[in-house]
Amino acid sequence: MIERPQSLTAVVLQELERQILSGNLGPGEPVNEKAFAERNSVSRGPIREACRKLEQAGLVTIIPNRGVFVRKLQAKDAIEICDIRAVLSGYAGRILAETVTRGQMADLTEMVERMEKEARLRNVEAFYAINSEFHQAIFDFADNQRLREMYAAINKELYLFRWRAMLVSPDLEKSNREHQEILKALAERDAACTAMMMERHAISVKNRIVASGLGG
């Protein structure tokens, strides 16, 4: 396989997204085309193209003749996104319950066990990483490309808000107990139950956001 140089638009897109998701560029901050272009040694063309893609993805807002700004979400936006995320999670669980294989169950079980360990050690960072992996795996196993893409896009939007800490409960044990219940429902191939569990599990994220009273 020959290594093909990707387009500058793709490079810029990646870099811009990285800066936004890392918090280097905070919500509401403007993205100056000229400055960003010079810093990355490209012209404004690729920058503009990348920004148009990011706008469609919901990570930035473009105001005509004013420029592009990192999207600033109101609490209502976050709630809406969380709700949809929960519904999609429920669907992923429902599908997976009907199609899950022995190997997939083994993978998921292993992740939950690793989380169990990290929870005991109060290792929040590690727990969070495996937690993401676990949920991602459920969507991957659900065998619906589009569903996976939507989940990825939604997560990026939520990630955007530095509410990363809120995506997982502070009560690691409780969170993992829910994971175990999901595993159980999956093992029993109980689609309705898995769906409900997944949805409730995801809804708790919304509840934490609401409880925190963040107004964006």
Next chain:
Amino acid sequence: MIERPQSLTAVVLQELERQILSGNLGPGEPVNEKAFAERNSVSRGPIREACRKLEQAGLVTIIPNRGVFVRKLQAKDAIEICDIRAVLSGYAGRILAETVTRGQMADLTEMVERMEKEARLRNVEAFYAINSEFHQAIFDFADNQRLREMYAAINKELYLFRWRAMLVSPDLEKSNREHQEILKALAERDAACTAMMMERHAISVKNRIVASGLGG
């Protein structure tokens, strides 16, 4: 309110989308930047920006150094999209059942009555139009901006495939009977039932696509 001229990118985006959705540009067809630019009396810059947005929206595919092509969906893609559409429909119904107002019920009821009339007249075009209106209204009433946007985006993708005829059952009476059942569930504020009805109603679209055996 002063009439502000919209950017060329926005104009081109609208025109390109129109041509794609109308079928003037069919799936798989290339979009030649230079030709499209000259035909619309603009330079290639705005064209490229609009195409990047359409790519993110899923209406076109861009192959590096080759160009942009109207997206060609495989049957599997269509099925995936239909499934997600059904899930979102179910969610919209669920929410609406809990929040629906008298006025909204009146609006929906009126639409169903109009469909009833058109169904008797075998006026498929008119039925289809009201049908779209009905489903759109349910999403509008659900008061979730993001949900509405997703539904609109998904519909555009499905529209893309000239399967427009399949979006509504050939059996207009049966279709409208389902609408009436949805109304009934809404009136009873039965969230679970409304959700199930909406989802099943939407799933029938997928069934027709599968039955037709279209492979894209």
Next chain:
DNA sequence: ATCCTGTATATTGTTGACAATCATTCGATT
């Protein structure tokens, strides 16, 4: 002091030109 207003500056919008890559055609070789 505050509020206009006109000017200067900065930023985005658009364009045409040039470079890089891909598709095609024609000719040479086997």
Next chain:
DNA sequence: AATCGAATGATTGTCAACAATATACAGGAT
């Protein structure tokens, strides 16, 4: 005749300059 390869034409990728719009600032009138 079929195949490979080089030259040619077409198309996309990138850039820098120009135009249009918005912002910032200074000066004057009230």
